Amino acid sequence: MADVDMAQNSGTTAETDNDWVRVMSDDGYSFLVRRSVANASETMRDMLDTAGNYAEAIARTCPVSQRAVIVEKLLEYMSFKAYYEKAGPKEEVPVQEFMERIPPEIVLELLLAADYQNM
Amino acid sequence: MAQRNGVRGPMSALTEFLRSTGITPTTIARRVATQEQPQPEAGPSRPRGSRRNTAAADDEAEEEQEYASDNLDEPEEETQPQKKKPKLSKAAEAKLKAKAKAAAAMKKKKGEDDEDYEEDGDEDEDAYTALSKSAYGGGSKPPVGSFETCAKCEKQFTVTKYTMAANPGPGYLCHPCAKASGTDPFKKPAAPRKRKTPADKRKVVHIEERSFPTLVTICIDVVARHIDDVEAFGDIGTLNLEAISKAISKNRSLTSENAPLFYNAEQTKLVMYDATNLSPDAFIAMGNLNPNLTTLRLDFCGPLNDTVIAAWNNSLPNLVSLELFGPFLIREAAWLSFLESHFNMEAFLITQSPRFSLDCLNALVEYSKRTLKKLALREVGKMCDEFLEQIAEFSKLEYLDIAEPDHSCSDEGMIQLLEAVGGNLTHLDLSGHGLLTDEVLSEGLAPNLRVLKDLKMTHLPEITDAGVAALFSSLDKNTGLVSVDLGRNPTLGTPALEALLAHSGATMQHLCINGWKDVTEEGLSLIKDARELRTLDVGWCRAVDNFVVDRWVGGDDGCRNLEELKVWGCGRVEGKWGRAGKGKRRGLRVYGIESQTVL
Numbered sequence: 001m002a003d004v005d006m007a008q009n010s011g012t013t014a015e016t017d018n019d020w021v022r023v024m025s026d027d028g029y030s031f032l033v034r035r036s037v038a039n040a041s042e043t044m045r046d047m048l049d050t051a052g053n054y055a056e057a058i059a060r061t062c063p064v065s066q067r068a069v070i071v072e073k074l075l076e077y078m079s080f081k082a083y084y085e086k087a088g089p090k091e092e093v094p095v096q097e098f099m100e101r102i103p104p105e106i107v108l109e110l111l112l113a114a115d116y117q118n119m
Numbered sequence: 120m121a122q123r124n125g126v127r128g129p130m131s132a133l134t135e136f137l138r139s140t141g142i143t144p145t146t147i148a149r150r151v152a153t154q155e156q157p158q159p160e161a162g163p164s165r166p167r168g169s170r171r172n173t174a175a176a177d178d179e180a181e182e183e184q185e186y187a188s189d190n191l192d193e194p195e196e197e198t199q200p201q202k203k204k205p206k207l208s209k210a211a212e213a214k215l216k217a218k219a220k221a222a223a224a225m226k227k228k229k230g231e232d233d234e235d236y237e238e239d240g241d242e243d244e245d246a247y248t249a250l251s252k253s254a255y256g257g258g259s260k261p262p263v264g265s266f267e268t269c270a271k272c273e274k275q276f277t278v279t280k281y282t283m284a285a286n287p288g289p290g291y292l293c294h295p296c297a298k299a300s301g302t303d304p305f306k307k308p309a310a311p312r313k314r315k316t317p318a319d320k321r322k323v324v325h326i327e328e329r330s331f332p333t334l335v336t337i338c339i340d341v342v343a344r345h346i347d348d349v350e351a352f353g354d355i356g357t358l359n360l361e362a363i364s365k366a367i368s369k370n371r372s373l374t375s376e377n378a379p380l381f382y383n384a385e386q387t388k389l390v391m392y393d394a395t396n397l398s399p400d401a402f403i404a405m406g407n408l409n410p411n412l413t414t415l416r417l418d419f420c421g422p423l424n425d426t427v428i429a430a431w432n433n434s435l436p437n438l439v440s441l442e443l444f445g446p447f448l449i450r451e452a453a454w455l456s457f458l459e460s461h462f463n464m465e466a467f468l469i470t471q472s473p474r475f476s477l478d479c480l481n482a483l484v485e486y487s488k489r490t491l492k493k494l495a496l497r498e499v500g501k502m503c504d505e506f507l508e509q510i511a512e513f514s515k516l517e518y519l520d521i522a523e524p525d526h527s528c529s530d531e532g533m534i535q536l537l538e539a540v541g542g543n544l545t546h547l548d549l550s551g552h553g554l555l556t557d558e559v560l561s562e563g564l565a566p567n568l569r570v571l572k573d574l575k576m577t578h579l580p581e582i583t584d585a586g587v588a589a590l591f592s593s594l595d596k597n598t599g600l601v602s603v604d605l606g607r608n609p610t611l612g613t614p615a616l617e618a619l620l621a622h623s624g625a626t627m628q629h630l631c632i633n634g635w636k637d638v639t640e641e642g643l644s645l646i647k648d649a650r651e652l653r654t655l656d657v658g659w660c661r662a663v664d665n666f667v668v669d670r671w672v673g674g675d676d677g678c679r680n681l682e683e684l685k686v687w688g689c690g691r692v693e694g695k696w697g698r699a700g701k702g703k704r705r706g707l708r709v710y711g712i713e714s715q716t717v718l
């Protein structure tokens with residue numbers, strides 16, 4: 001089990017969505033992230049939306065049918081987005097740096113996963 | 120002016136009135152010239168016509184008095200009669216003074232304008248009214264510090280810069296009367312509109328949309344960066360490739376650079392969902408890099424041109440199925456050469472090609488008559504009855520789409536065509552042939568269509584409710600239709616729907632009766648027996664309301680498989696059905712509810 005703490009990336013989180021949710025990969029790894037980070041993905045937000053009354057929302061657990069390495073990259077983007085979307089307009093979003101952190105070996109898988117996650 | 124050259128243009132009512140009382144631009148300008156001296160007071164200038172007339176004689180004397188007086192140094196504030204006048208701060212005072220000066224300068228300027236006016240009296244009449252106002256307003260008010268009798272209470276008072284004219288005139292009001300009349304004597308005149316400095320003007324306010332880069336676009340950029348090293352992406356199955364193609368096309372990111380990702384010398388099938396950004400050279404490269412293609416589908420292939428077709432004639436010898444959306448640049452000669460070099464086509468589906476002519480179709484018949492199974496000449500501008508005669512030659516035709524022509528084909532032509540090819544047709548689209556009547560239904564469709572699954576006939580204003588009802592009652596009962604689109608036919612109603620559902624209600628998966636305005640609630644309720652229904656469009660059917668929808672999807676029976684329901688234009692549908700009237704059901708998307716967007 002590799003519990004990745006993303007808390008330091010979401011320092012500006014509002015109190016209301018400050019709870020932790022679990023994101024499960026296909027191959028059994030689970031990641032704990034703040035809800036604000038999970039909300040960066042529209043699909044995940046819908047899954048966790050308590051109004052939907054889904055099992056995922058009640059258990060606060062999102063299964064993602066991808067390998068752990070993909071899920072980790074997804075979550076990296078999500079915390080990247082959660083952090084920089086709240087940043088001021090002056091602040092430069094280091095997209096280039098993020099791009100360089102994506103190895104080409106997984107980029108197509110990541111592309112499909114991102115398309116599914118609607119982000 | 121008018122009198123001088125004998126020409127009189129249109130005049131405003133005020134001009135006409137002033138002219139009748141003997142006031143002309145000349146007299147006014149003369150009067151202005153005689154009081155050329157700048158006026159130190161800065162009261163709000165407003166027309167006081169009648170006052171002028173009576174007080175004109177006194178004016179010079181008054182002015183003399185004014186200039187002889189001590190008031191030249193703008194001591195207006197001190198002469199204020201009201202003791203409770205609010206003390207002005209230094210800054211405010213300075214501001215007031217500046218304003219007074221500016222106003223005086225303005226007046227002076229206007230005076231000059233008046234002179235101009237006299238000189239070139241041929242100016243048009245409209246300018247006159249504006250000038251007369253300033254000329255009147257200029258020196259009419261008695262000088263500050265002089266005594267006046269109030270027009271209302273007839274008491275004597277000292278004129279200040281806040282003194283106001285009586286409304287209606289003539290005369291002026293003392294301060295208490297001015298206040299009592301409801302106007303605020305201390306009210307500052309409206310600030311003159313600031314002229315924008317050129318720098319301000321140049322600064323365009325952009326609505327900057329700070330859209331965060333999505334992970335999809337980032338991934339696509341990474342793909343583009345490594346496109347020369349396709350191996351780096353590792354092995355991905357063909358199924359994934361299609362999904363990736365869709366994901367990339369979604370935001371029109373397919374470009375000449377990243378398109379090679381989908382190329383493979385061995386693949387036989389290639390689909391591109393949005394080829395707008397591919398250059399003609401990229402299309403040629405596509406042909407060279409995929410030499411074994413048998414099936415090619417390109418959506419939005421606008422840049423495709425004659426040179427590409429010429430290249431494909433050599434590079435894609437095995438092509439038997441071509442589907443193009445929007446190949447409008449391809450000329451007749453290129454089509455002919457393509458059809459000649461690709462004989463025995465099995466599917467030829469093009470949409471929006473204004474240059475596809477009868478000769479092209481003849482070539483297609485000549486080279487692929489025995490093999491062609493699917494033909495779409497959708498939105499082809501030259502479609503006409505002669506086309507239909509040629510299409511009748513394709514004996515194996517299963518799929519026929521000749522919808523949305525520029526000019527409708529005739530009943531006779533269509534009946535002959537259906538007699539020839541109707542027997543094998545599983546898909547038929549005759550939308551937009553506005554001249555087709557019930558005759559086509561009774562003599563073309565009913566006797567000839569034996570295995571039809573998919574029927575589209577939208578925008579056919581001539582067909583009638585009874586005709587459609589008769590068609591479905593006479594069609595072979597053994598083969599139910601799977602997909603029916605009879606939308607935008609407002610003449611159709613309940614009998615047609617009843618007959619349709621009686622014929623193929625059990626097999627129907629997709630139904631569109633958009634625009635059947637008169638279909639009744641009873642007729643609509645029958646849809647609930649179409650258990651296989653996946654998509655349903657009942658837009659603009661007036662009888663659709665919450666109860667009708669509830670009958671379809673509310674309970675456990677009804678259209679259990681329904682995935683998509685469109686109710687655009689059904690104003691009475693509010694999304695209140697199902698358990699507790701919440702209007703929600705797993706797997707069902709409802710579009711077009713007026714009070715909400717997507718359920």
